[in-house]
Amino acid sequence: MDILPEHCGSKVPEGLQAWAWCLTIPGRVLERSWRPCIMIRDGNLLVDEKLIQFQDDIRAEFRWSLDRDFNVANWLITELTSNVPKRRTVDDLYSTWASIKNEICSHEGTIAIVGAAVEIAEIEIAMGQGCKFILADGSGEIFSELEHPQEGWGSVAGVVSDGDGGRGLSMSIQNGIPMIIHAHGDNRKALEELIPRVGNLPIAITHQTPFSIDGMMNPGGFTDGDRAVCIAVSMGVDVGNIILLGTRSDIVGRFSGVTDPERKIRKLRWMKKILNELGFSKVR
Numbered sequence: 456m457d458i459l460p461e462h463c464g465s466k467v468p469e470g471l472q473a474w475a476w477c478l479t480i481p482g483r484v485l486e487r488s489w490r491p492c493i494m495i496r497d498g499n500l501l502v503d504e505k506l507i508q509f510q511d512d513i514r515a516e517f518r519w520s521l522d523r524d525f526n527v528a529n530w531l532i533t534e535l536t537s538n539v540p541k542r543r544t545v546d547d548l549y550s551t552w553a554s555i556k557n558e559i560c561s562h563e564g565t566i567a568i569v570g571a572a573v574e575i576a577e578i579e580i581a582m583g584q585g586c587k588f589i590l591a592d593g594s595g596e597i598f599s600e601l602e603h604p605q606e607g608w609g610s611v612a613g614v615v616s617d618g619d620g621g622r623g624l625s626m627s628i629q630n631g632i633p634m635i636i637h638a639h640g641d642n643r644k645a646l647e648e649l650i651p652r653v654g655n656l657p658i659a660i661t662h663q664t665p666f667s668i669d670g671m672m673n674p675g676g677f678t679d680g681d682r683a684v685c686i687a688v689s690m691g692v693d694v695g696n697i698i699l700l701g702t703r704s705d706i707v708g709r710f711s712g713v714t715d716p717e718r719k720i721r722k723l724r725w726m727k728k729i730l731n732e733l734g735f736s737k738v739r
Contacts, residue, residue: 506675523640528662545670552659556690573701590614591679593623618645633657
């Protein structure tokens with residue numbers, strides 16, 4: 456069995472064969488290393504170990520509990536596969552991941568990650584260049600400012616959300632956008648409110664623990680914006696083929712969920728660190 460993930464649009468990057476292999480076994484902690492590391496379920500996920508280490512560092516700074524992250528992740532997978540009227544199988548969840556991966560990897564143009572500080576001029580330029588969009592939570596609300604909003608929605612591959620995206624997230628649901636829903640220790644209530652609303656929408660789910668959880672992925676990332684980038688990179692999109700729209704660490708974007716501004720800026724500084732690590736050096 457060939458377990459090396461396909462790299463979008465090109466051969467596997469030179470030197471990748473020398474990377475450390477980490478096999479994810481359900482319920483077991485991932486092997487940790489300080490070298491770039493591939494985490495594998497069935498060839499769908501490629502992620503740098505340093506991105507997982509960032510999550511540990513963030514938990515330490517904010518004094519968040521790994522147990523809570525793990526418990527909410529396990530609750531979410533159980534809720535989606537056992538308890539809701541529209542039950543998903545683990546294969547359904549992985550199928551959505553694979554479908555989004557196929558859409559962005561087969562796209563011949565640029566992948567644009569849309570953040571909470573996005574402005575309409577950025578969207579119009581990206582649409583003119585034929586970009587495919589991945590939305591961070593409520594940022595899709597920006598399409599309502601287009602003369603023809605459906606032209607924007609028609610170019611969206613997916614929305615990445617931890618459940619607090621407000622009106623913009625509701626608009627994504629109304630437009631049938633596939634969702635990558637994230638579980639963390641503080642968002643169970645938001646997810647309890649979100650899950651009944653998504654109906655039959657295609658869903659994939661992510662977590663932020665150093666464990667393998669069957670049905671879920673951990674591509675790295677912290678905020679919805681940098682996690683969207685981590686997802687695209689883990690799926691095989693080259694960093695050079697990704698642009699960031701409305702991704703800033705110095706202001707709270709107008710499409711952010713309800714938040715404590717001072718605390719949010721601290722979170723956005725971590726977002727910038729993660730994006731810098733991935734190669735985006737010009738984030739404000």
